[in-house]
Amino acid sequence: ADVxxxxxxAGDGIGPEVVGEALKVLKKTEELFGxxxxxxxxxxxxxxxxxxxxxxxxxxxxxxxxxxxxxxGAVGGPKWDNNxxxxxxxxxxLGIRKAxxxxxxxxxxxxxxxxxxASTLKPEVLDGTDLIVVRELTGGIxxxxxxxREGANGEEAVDTCVYNVTEVERIVRxxxxxxxxxxxxxxxxxxxxxxETSRLWREVVNRIAPEYPDVELEHVLVDNCAMQLLRRPxxxxxxxxxxxxxxxxxDEAAMLTxxxxxxxxxxxxxxxxxxxxxxHGSAPDIAGQGISNPIATIxxxxxxxxxxxxxxxxxxxxxxxxxxxxxxxxxxGDIAVDKSKxxxxxxxxxxxxxxx
Amino acid sequence: ADVxxxxxxAGDGIGPEVVGEALKVLKKTEELFGxxxxxxxxxxxxxxxxxxxxxxxxxxxxxxxxxxxxxxGAVGGPKWDNNxxxxxxxxxxLGIRKAxxxxxxxxxxxxxxxxxxASTLKPEVLDGTDLIVVRELTGGIxxxxxxxREGANGEEAVDTCVYNVTEVERIVRxxxxxxxxxxxxxxxxxxxxxxETSRLWREVVNRIAPEYPDVELEHVLVDNCAMQLLRRPxxxxxxxxxxxxxxxxxDEAAMLTxxxxxxxxxxxxxxxxxxxxxxHGSAPDIAGQGISNPIATIxxxxxxxxxxxxxxxxxxxxxxxxxxxxxxxxxxGDIAVDKSKxxxxxxxxxxxxxxx
Ligand SMILES: CC(C)[C@H](C(=O)O)[C@@H](O)C(=O)O
Ligand SMILES: CC(C)[C@H](C(=O)O)[C@@H](O)C(=O)O
Numbered sequence: 035a036d037v038x039x040x041x042x043x044a045g046d047g048i049g050p051e052v053v054g055e056a057l058k059v060l061k062k063t064e065e066l067f068g069x070x071x072x073x074x075x076x077x078x079x080x081x082x083x084x085x086x087x088x089x090x091x092x093x094x095x096x097x098x099x100x101x102x103x104x105x106x107g108a109v110g111g112p113k114w115d116n117n118x119x120x121x122x123x124x125x126x127x128l129g130i131r132k133a134x135x136x137x138x139x140x141x142x143x144x145x146x147x148x149x150x151x152a153s154t155l156k157p158e159v160l161d162g163t164d165l166i167v168v169r170e171l172t173g174g175i176x177x178x179x180x181x182x183r184e185g186a187n188g189e190e191a192v193d194t195c196v197y198n199v200t201e202v203e204r205i206v207r208x209x210x211x212x213x214x215x216x217x218x219x220x221x222x223x224x225x226x227x228x229x230e231t232s233r234l235w236r237e238v239v240n241r242i243a244p245e246y247p248d249v250e251l252e253h254v255l256v257d258n259c260a261m262q263l264l265r266r267p268x269x270x271x272x273x274x275x276x277x278x279x280x281x282x283x284x285d286e287a288a289m290l291t292x293x294x295x296x297x298x299x300x301x302x303x304x305x306x307x308x309x310x311x312x313x314h315g316s317a318p319d320i321a322g323q324g325i326s327n328p329i330a331t332i333x334x335x336x337x338x339x340x341x342x343x344x345x346x347x348x349x350x351x352x353x354x355x356x357x358x359x360x361x362x363x364x365x366x367g368d369i370a371v372d373k374s375k376x377x378x379x380x381x382x383x384x385x386x387x388x389x390x
Numbered sequence: 391a392d393v394x395x396x397x398x399x400a401g402d403g404i405g406p407e408v409v410g411e412a413l414k415v416l417k418k419t420e421e422l423f424g425x426x427x428x429x430x431x432x433x434x435x436x437x438x439x440x441x442x443x444x445x446x447x448x449x450x451x452x453x454x455x456x457x458x459x460x461x462x463g464a465v466g467g468p469k470w471d472n473n474x475x476x477x478x479x480x481x482x483x484l485g486i487r488k489a490x491x492x493x494x495x496x497x498x499x500x501x502x503x504x505x506x507x508a509s510t511l512k513p514e515v516l517d518g519t520d521l522i523v524v525r526e527l528t529g530g531i532x533x534x535x536x537x538x539r540e541g542a543n544g545e546e547a548v549d550t551c552v553y554n555v556t557e558v559e560r561i562v563r564x565x566x567x568x569x570x571x572x573x574x575x576x577x578x579x580x581x582x583x584x585x586e587t588s589r590l591w592r593e594v595v596n597r598i599a600p601e602y603p604d605v606e607l608e609h610v611l612v613d614n615c616a617m618q619l620l621r622r623p624x625x626x627x628x629x630x631x632x633x634x635x636x637x638x639x640x641d642e643a644a645m646l647t648x649x650x651x652x653x654x655x656x657x658x659x660x661x662x663x664x665x666x667x668x669x670h671g672s673a674p675d676i677a678g679q680g681i682s683n684p685i686a687t688i689x690x691x692x693x694x695x696x697x698x699x700x701x702x703x704x705x706x707x708x709x710x711x712x713x714x715x716x717x718x719x720x721x722x723g724d725i726a727v728d729k730s731k732x733x734x735x736x737x738x739x740x741x742x743x744x745x746x
Contacts, residue, residue, distance in 0.1 A: 124583045154515040154620055175531070175551060180586035190554035191590035195531060198546035225634070227480040230536035234547035260616070260638045261645040264510055278581075281613045282638055289617040 037070040038343055041101035043094065046080040046123065047316025048326035048379075049107025055328035055383030056105060056335050062387045063339075063348045074101070078130070079109025079123040079316075089126025095133055103342040104134075104309040105334060108316035131171050135303035138205055139169040139280065140212070140341070141313065143267075143287040146296055148360050149369055153292025155267070160291070162268035166216070167287055168209040169280025171301055173201045174231070176277045197231045197276065202238040208302075209274035210246040219250045219271035223259045223279055235276060256283070263287055288313050295327045295368045298334035300341050308342045310334040324378045327366040329356055332386055355389035393426040394699055397457035399450065402436040402479065403672025404682035404735075405463025411684035411739030412461060412691050418743045419695075419704045430457070434486070435465025435479040435672075445482025451489055459698040460490075460665040461690060464672035487527050491659035494561055495525040495636065496568070496697070497669065499623075499643040502652055504716050505725055509648025511623070516647070518624035522572070523643055524565040525636025527657055529557045530587070532633045553587045553632065558594040564658075565630035566602040575606045575627035579615045579635055591632060612639070619643055644669050651683045651724045654690035656697050664698045666690040680734045683722040685712055688742055711745035 042057065044050040063069055076094035083089050089109075098104050110123040119125055130136075145153070145163045153160055178194030206222070213220040222239045224232035236253060243251050254262065256279045263270070263286055275283060288294050297313040312330030320326055336352040339345035364385055367376040377385075398413070400406040419425055432450030439445050445465075454460050466479040475481055486492075501509070501519045509516055534550030562578070569576040578595045580588035592609060599607050610618065612635045619626070619642055631639060644650050653669040668686030676682055692708040695701035720741055723732040733741075 154511050156510055159510040176584055185554050187554045187556040190552055191586040193551040193585045193587050195549040196546055198541050198543045200543040228532055229549045230547040231549050257637045257641040260642040264645045282616045285613040286616040289620045
């Protein structure tokens with residue numbers, strides 16, 4: 035049979051707890067569908083700094099490189115915040131994206147109906163909101179040259195934002211493809227009235243657009259997009275943008291759904307390989323208490339099934355199980371209205387496994 | 391008597407109509423308070439491209455340089471969108487900021503109680519929201535070197551983000567000062583976990599902070615800020631950030647108030663000189679119909695009075711007049727719930743003048 039290798043990177047904070055529940059769900063799909071998974075664990079982030087002296091140890095990278103997909107919990111915490119750059123969890127995150135060629139970050143901003151009231155937006159504004167932010171992940175100002183120098187007015191710092199045609203083409207094509215499978219609307223976000231990289235970006239988008247005649251394209255300036263996400267979130271289908279703008283807009287989009295504790299994301303390269311992780315962070319304040327919400331990580335498994343393995347039926351079973359458990363009123367503390375009735379991480383995981 | 395010179399730049403689209411009403415208000419303050427204003431008009435933006443072949447004619451710049459303050463309507467429109475860079479209205483905007491040394495953009499995001507329902511946020515989330523975004527306006531990626539070159543993977547575009555210590559110091563100090571006159575909370579927004587310019591920014595903020603011991607400082611990463619603005623807008627007082635982040639966050643903040651048609655902004659340099667303009671754009675779709683909302687531009691006059699002239703009493707009279715007219719139920723089309731009862735630009739201006 036077809037054995038899928040999954041690299042498991044639990045990471046820091048609540049990472050290990052939520053990944054633990056996701057692995058139970060994974061196991062359950064072996065029973066239900068006869069799949070075979072081989073998991074290998076790797077150290078990454080703060081814990082890797084502590085134990086190996088680097089956020090991304092070579093052996094962890096190799097585990098990922100040999101795998102068909104990576105499941106990541108979360109990394110980081112105050113303990114490492116004041117470390118020098120090379121010894122910070124974020125540096126590992128940027129390093130793994132680059133090393134694995136994960137040029138595309140897919141962030142669905144889905145509204146869970148039963149959590150709608152958790153949003154700060156009016157429910158009627160959220161009606162029909164179901165969008166995906168496709169963020170370029172290995173280029174732009176994140177990876178351009180950075181340095182300090184003495185200038186005419188004292189010390190200065192420099193960051194460089196670079197994009198080449200090839201980098202823009204591959205992410206834009208992917209976004210058009212995704213839009214084609216959905217409501218067929220693509221918003222390309224840039225700052226073409228100011229930035230040269232944005233003008234290149236827009237040229238490439240306009241050149242590729244005729245290949246996707248059934249997808250309706252709009253160009254939106256990044257400042258305007260930050261506003262329109264608030265004003266008319268439901269009107270967006272797929273948003274494609276460069277690395278820095280995508281960082282900001284995908285978080286804004288996630289927050290407006292009210293479901294940020296529930297959202298999963300995929301980082302993809304060429305081919306079917308992908309890294310899957312919850313959108314939320316490592317939440318060091320509640321780590322180890324057994325109260326964190328494992329749903330985003332469990333849904334990351336479903337996303338992995340869909341995008342890397344083509345296991346659509348099993349993905350649906352996981353997603354339906356989550357929905358049923360929520361509909362039955364079960365909540366972890368972060369999403370509970372009545373906190374006294376909140377259940378723990380393990381209980382939530384068990385309920386979802388049982389509902390599958 | 392002290393004659394104040396005001397450069398008036400009506401600009402494009404609805405610019406001339408809304409500026410016209412603001413000038414009526416200005417005139418009324420001469421009557422009421424014995425002020426003397428000398429206004430001189432300059433061409434700027436699209437209309438200057440059409441009539442003078444450049445968005446920022448030298449004579450307009452000189453009118454501004456001789457003035458004590460500038461009142462700007464709005465610039466731009468689809469007519470000029472596909473022009474080459476030198477012939478675009480935005481280029482004039484960037485040029486005038488640089489030429490006049492306007493390094494600071496002050497954008498209050500105020501919730502008008504009577505317009506609260508216009509926000510897409512829940513009213514209870516907006517309760518108490520009253521924040522100011524202080525955006526650095528003449529540095530960063532907006533003004534760094536930009537170019538195309540042939541790279542290993544084909545054509546590439548480059549933008550450079552540069553900040554020196556002096557540039558950061560002056561804007562951060564201003565933000566601390568402003569926070570000191572308000573609720574004494576400053577959020578400095580950066581992306582210090584990725585950008586070198588942000589690390590410099592944060593260093594400068596931390597070095598200056600002890601000079602303002604009564605102001606509570608927090609550092610917020612830009613992606614997190616985009617979320618927190620949605621989750622807890624009322625918890626912010628003053629937000630200070632670099633040019634590009636400020637562009638995005640100030641628009642997000644403005645939109646969440648639901649009052650975007652009502653917001654004014656100031657761009658300041660050293661000393662008391664400033665440029666004042668509504669936050670909204672030139673709205674070419676409704677230009678010339680006499681239906682635009684002049685309130686943001688009228689409130690820009692009040693902001694000019696406060697920040698450039700120290701005419702606080704007159705500013706208050708203008709602001710109260712606006713409030714009274716709104717409380718009496720008068721609305722232009724953009725903010726009217728019942729559009730059939732909407733009044734026009736001139737009628738709104740007249741009502742405000744009468745209420746002063
Ligand atoms: C931790 C940080 C470097 C990272 C980013 O900015 O890409 C994070 O915000 C994210 O979005 O995954
Ligand atoms: C028109 C554009 C260049 C400008 C900017 O980005 O600064 C505008 O968005 C603004 O905020 O005043």
